[in-house]
Amino acid sequence: MSTRLDSKYFTLDENILTLEEYLRAKQWIDTEEKILQIERAGEGNMNCTFRVYTDAASFILKQSRPWVEKYPSIMAPFDRIYSEHLYYTICSSQPLLQRMMPKCLRFDKNNRILMLSDLGREGDCLSLYQGEELSYSNTNKLLLYLHTLHRIKLDNDNKKALLNQEMKDLNHFHIFDFPLQNENGLNLDTFTPGLEDVAQSLKNDLSYVARVKECGKIYLENGDHLLHGDFYPGSWIKKEKDLYVIDPEFCFLGAREFDLGVFHAHLCISRAHISKEVCFDAYEGFQDLDMRLVYCFSGIEVMRRLIGVAQLPLDYSLEQKSRLLEGAKKLVLDA
Ligand SMILES: Nc1ncnc2c1ncn2[C@@H]1O[C@H](COP(=O)(O)OP(=O)(O)OP(=O)(O)O)[C@@H](O)[C@H]1O
Ligand SMILES: [Mg+2]
Incomplete structure (x- = not known):
């Protein structure tokens, strides 16, 4: 089974050139900003989650797709990232919660892509x-x-x-x-x-x-x-x-x-x-x-x-x- 979304969506992957083009078009990075490296953010199963390093910053991009990322033959709710995004938005108004979560930086509703601040590479518990x-x-x-x-x-x-x-x-x-x-x-x-x-x-x-x-x-x-x-x-x-x-x-x-x-x-x-x-x-x-x-x-x-x-x-x-x-x-x- 293909792990690409159909052509009306942007498929997040490790291709630096297409990602740079996408991020520039969205104005999520500056015109001159260059992507240096893209890596898997961690050990997730459900979604496609990357850490992106540019010459100015690093951030996390997470995309939900209509399948489970690790097992593409298993279907999963395509819109799940909408709830995740709303949760981050609501919690960001509570200082104690915001201090204990990454910042939600951007959201592309159509492509189901969330941009989060990067908490570093130490990983989970x-x-x-x-x-x-x-x-x-x-x-x-x-x-x-x-x-x-x-x-x-x-x-x-x-x-x-x-x-x-x-x-x-x-x-x-x-x-x-x-x-x-x-x-x-x-x-x-x-x-x-x-x-x-x-x-x-x-x-x-x-x-x-x-x-x-x-x-x-x-x-x-x-x-x-x-x-x-x-x-x-x-x-x-x-x-x-x-x-x-x-x-x-x-x-x-x-x-x-x-x-x-x-x-x-x-x-x-x-x-x-x-x-x-x-x-x-x-x-x-x-x-x-x-x-x-x-x-x-x-x-x-x-x-x-x-x-x-x-x-x-x-x-x-x-x-x-x-x-x-x-x-x-x-x-x-x-x-
Ligand atoms: N903001 C962040 N900063 C640093 N690392 C992150 C961040 N978000 C995610 N990661 C890393 O990426 C991994 C996968 O992220 P996340 O758990 O959100 O994906 P998932 O696909 O929903 O995973 P799962 O299948 O476990 O539900 C995390 O375990 C963590 O190591
Ligand atoms: Mg998850």
Whole structure:
């Protein structure tokens, strides 16, 4: 399958001359400005994301296409970058959020290309799964980020524009549905021999499957709060001891418990055991949230990251994964 868009769109690629022409025509670079280098910005799967160096600056260009960049035979919502752009625009009016995100510099709606400030090459926080610590101060900053995000008041136009229904449906499928489908075609033994049997025993537990389905329905409900929607270490970028948040393409209006649950899940996975001890204090008023729902979403996120499609870079043994899955099931059933 071709990975080029049809001729009415500009296809972002590593060709310096055509990119220079495109950026000049858009007046995103000066007439005399020259591109020196174009490189993949990082390890993304969904979109085409480049870092561009010119003789004056560097910046990030991200283009959404009607397919998943890494697997072009899998379709994906073409307009997903609209929600990402709107999220950046809305958050830029909140100083605390803007300080923790790249700046949204330009947007080409027709070609689905977003220009972001470059946070440098340190990359994301996936190294947390290899034993790197998330400091107390950065944990609190991330919670403060969520707290500030969840308090944003939106007008009706933005509420409508942020439904992000297609991405929400896609995420719903991969979190709440696909991992527990019998014979979904994913051979988990290729990740960890024996994992298939462990997954099967979860799929056979009807009360567990029913509770996951119920939480899926809650996920699909419309809420009043703007959520990031994919708040995990792959969306946190390191830069000189500070953390920045990127990639809000799964943002939507929903239950705050979802963002907190996903956050909790990844702290559990990175420490390789389930713990309710994550301190939510920095999220002011967290006691008023439905903590049972936070833990349910957390358990489900752990499960889908171990037996679903969106695998993480984990070098855990079968025993470690089984223990995590057992703990995750308890979170869902006992919460
Ligand atoms: N503003 C930025 N500054 C520095 N690096 C960035 C920036 N934006 C993205 N990157 C790098 O590019 C990678 C991919 O970006 P991003 O996560 O936005 O793409 P994606 O295609 O949506 O990824 P995924 O498939 O994980 O959803 C990031 O992990 C990061 O390393
Ligand atoms: Mg993404």
